[in-house]
Amino acid sequence: MATGLHAPILDWYAENARDLPWRRPDAGxxxxxxxxxxxxxxxxxxxxxxxxxxxxxxxxxxxxxxxxxxxxxxxxxxxxxxxxxxxxxxxxxxxxxxxxxxxxxxxxxxxxxxxxxxxxxxxxxxxAFGGSHAVLDTNVRRVLARAVRGEEYPPKATTTAERKLAESLLPPLDAPRWAVAVMELGALVCTARAPRCADCPVAAACAWRLAGRPAYQGPERRGQTYAGTDRQCRGRLLAVLREAHGAVPKAALDVVWDDAVQRERALDGLVADGLAEALPDDAYRLPA
DNA sequence: TAGCCGTGGCA
DNA sequence: TTGCCAAGGCT
CATH class of the missing domain: 1.10.340.30 (Hypothetical protein; domain 2)
Structure with missing residues (x-):
């Protein structure tokens, strides 16, 4: 099904692929x-x-x-x-x-x-090895959701239906090229926020565009705040350790985050995750 | 499985 | 300005 997508997308990729170093022939x-x-x-x-x-x-x-x-x-x-x-x-x-x-x-x-x-x-x-696999990243899932299912966004978690669809689209020849081409289309044209349908090689066949680009109907897509979270605190602490090249007295960590309770929790978390190491005399460093 | 895990650019 | 989002994975 939907194999009519192959040629237009592969042709588009041949003209529009970015020259990324990990795509070059010498990349192992x-x-x-x-x-x-x-x-x-x-x-x-x-x-x-x-x-x-x-x-x-x-x-x-x-x-x-x-x-x-x-x-x-x-x-x-x-x-x-x-x-x-x-x-x-x-x-x-x-x-x-x-x-x-x-x-x-x-x-x-x-x-x-x-x-x-x-x-x-x-x-x-x-x-890296020329294998034939369904490569389902956020770009591919969005392109297939729009072009085939007619929906603006894919579901939050990958479904078996999505996997079946992606596997049904695997071409008999050069599956890796097909995978990277769909990913590239999602990254450059069929983008999350402002899709450039005018530049899309499969616009004429796109179920979502043909339906008038209806807005996403599914459950709310959670946007998580960042300011004030443990994640931000961990980032601040780890930045100090990264730049220090050696043992860092705890006092140097204390100054980058005011809330002591949250700071301790974050620091313990970094140690538990193996991202930091506690030393004697209240000092810390990157794991040796 | 839903929540957690960094960071920065952009509309 | 601020929420959204970027080639996800783990528990």
Whole structure:
């Protein structure tokens, strides 16, 4: 069904694809894995400089595995969700210890790595190894919701119906190219807020556009406030540890957040998550 | 499974 | 200005 989407989207991609370094022929599986984890919930433009630095510093899983986890956290910078840095470090050590230093190629082996879920396993298996998998990220889900289901947004959690649909659309040849093309269409044209239907290669067949672009009907899409949350507090504390290069007296952490109760809770959380380490004499540092 | 986990740009 | 959102994953 809906295979009429293939040619227009693939042709559009051939003309409009961005030249991203992890898409180049010389990008190996490790470079692609690093990019995919960095790109989780994070815009391309913010990933580019950090990915460049990581690839120079740690060109192989073994190079990263040889470092303490805190170095991964330090060089994560302000990308956000810093446990991804820890996950990538754990990936590097698992790949070194269990896979001979080479990123595994099967979906199942990839899915078993820390921080690698359904999307990332399918993406790496496809883009690094040429596998044929339904790659369901937020872009693909939105494009299919609109073009096929006629709805402005996909449901909050991925449904089996979405997966069935995506699998039914897998082309017999070059599934990875199809996956990246749909993702790119969602990222550049079929965007969440102001879709550019005038530039869309499948506008004529799009169920949502043909229905008059009806507004989203489903349950409210929660927007979470950030100011004053534990997440913001954790971010402030970790920023101090990242920039310190060594032990930080607790007093230096106290000054970045006023609410002492929340600050203690956040600091304990960072330690529990392995993002920080408590030292004797009321000091903290990135994990060694 | 719903809530949590960072950060910054943009409409 | 502020809410929304960005190649999700984990519990």
């Amino acid at each position: 599986p490790w470079a692609i894995l690093v990019s995919e984890i960095m790109l989780q919930q994070t815009p391309v433009v913010r990933v580019l400089p950090v990915w460049d630095e990581w690839m120079r510093r740690w060109p192989t899983p073994a190079a990263l595995a040889a470092e303490p986890p805190g170095e991964a956290v330090r060089h994560w910078g302000r990308l956000g969700y810093p446990r991804r840095a820890l996950n990538l470090h754990a990936c590097a050590r698992a790949i070194t210890a269990e896979h001979g230093g080479r990123v595994p190629s099967s979906y199942e082996s990839l899915r078993a790595l820390p921080g690698v879920g359904d999307y990332t396993a399918a993406a790496v298996a496809s883009f």
